[in-house]
Amino acid sequence: MEYLEQLGQRAAEAKYALQRLATEDKNRALAAAAAALVRQTERILAANGRDYQTAREGGMSEALLDRLKLTPERIEAMAEGLRQIAALPDPVGEVIEHFDRPNGLHIDKVRVPMGVIGIIYEARPNVTADAFGLCFKTGNAVILKGGRDAACSNEAITETIREALASEKIPVDAVQLITDNDRAVTTAFMKMKRYVDLLIPRGGAGLIQAVMENSTIPVIETGTGNCHIYVDEDADLDKAVPIILNAKTQRIGVCNACESLLVHEKIAEIFLPALGAALREKQVQMRGDETVQRLIPGAVAATEEDYGTEYLDYIISMKTVRSVEEAIEHINRYNTKHSDAILTENGEHAERFLQGVDSACVYVNASTRFTDGFEFGFGAEIGISTQKLHARGPMGLRELTTYKYLIRGSGQIRA
Secondary structure (H helix, E strand, C coil): CHHHHHHHHHHHHHHHHHHCCCHHHHHHHHHHHHHHHHHCHHHHHHHHHHHHHHHHHCCCCHHHHHHHCCCHHHHHHHHHHHHHHHHCCCCCCCEEEEEECCCCCEEEEEEEECCEEEEEECCCCHHHHHHHHHHHHCCCEEEEECCHHHHHHHHHHHHHHHHHHHHCCCCHHHEEECCCCCHHHHHHHCCCCCCCCEEEEECCHHHHHHHHHHCCCCECCECCCCEEEEECCCCCHHHHHHHHHHHHHCCCCCCCCEEEEEEECCCHHHHHHHHHHHHHHCCCEEEECHHHHHHCCCCEECCHHHHCCCCCCCEEEEEEECCHHHHHHHHHHHCCCCEEEEECCCHHHHHHHHHHCCCCEEEECCCHHHCCCCCCCCCCCCCEECCCCCCCEECCCHHHEEEEEEEECCCCCCC
16 A cells, blocks of 8 residues: 555654664653643643544443543653653663674674564554654654544644654654554555564454464564462462452553452452452452352352453452462463462462463562553553563563674684
8 A cells, every 4th residue: 555655665764763863862852752742731632532532422341441531640641651761771782792703703792673663552542652652762663553443642642742853853754653544554554564573463352363363574462461360378368358459440441450360269268258348349240150159249150251351341250279280270271471460478389370370470469450561660661462482571672672793803704
């Protein structure tokens, strides 16, 4: 498509200019973009209001509406994300390792930008600013394809950032937004291997699967989050309830929210009634096995499908288990390799869980909600990778770089 071809060409031209930018120039531009977002709050909120009204009238769920909605505080948080990225060390140019060969060759392994990064995402307009900031700091051009539901918001944010870049005499094509919402355009974007070096989907299981199946560009799988918490027989139950409430209800429409709970059968009689009462106060529907149904009034039967579901809603699946090994086996069967936690005061059980659960982030005595670039100190994140190649877990600056070898010789030839 000619439209995409033009975007690709502009991004390819911009990436070489971005790779030559000094760290001070990048940080100055990020600060300018942050200030512009705050200055243009009313403009961005007006655009977001149009998206929000259309989505609500279209029957969007409360969880997704929460992801879509912007407030002055959330716009300030986007700006703060850019400021934090500016304050972080620049990974570009870092010498990862260096060594000398017996023939006198000196070899440096140096961190460099990816080039052009494509991001396909759904109704989360904050991703627009986050993706720009992380890609820009690492010397990458970015092409964004947001969801139809946030079209006005994404356009307002992108234009605000581009205006800020222009004011700093930085190539504005460091960030471009695909504004055509035709599905065929999105599919064609997934095949722009000539221009795009890496593609990152952010959204629900359907979007991620579509990108994985259709893209000819290398893809980093940012996963859905069927996150588990296991309450061990040696858990501190006074700690357990607040941790579970935070993980499940602090924000339901996010990938690091707890969706499934496992409880050791030895503490079920004591713990489940108290937990059930606390979850009921938060309007959480509980779906569990026979023990859960017996001990928690109002709990309904869980199906096989429930144990593998990312609800993004006030629903949680629950099951009793006989050991930490059974909990690990259940989690590895049903999880999405995102974030899982054990609540226990037993150090041996904690270590078994840490080593046995196959997820990007595994916790002891903490909420799964901490799987986040801000919380890990990375600044804004580009996504949570649930794959195992190149990047895993919250993806910050280093995960948006690759490396090359710089070899310095003095006339060597190979025999």
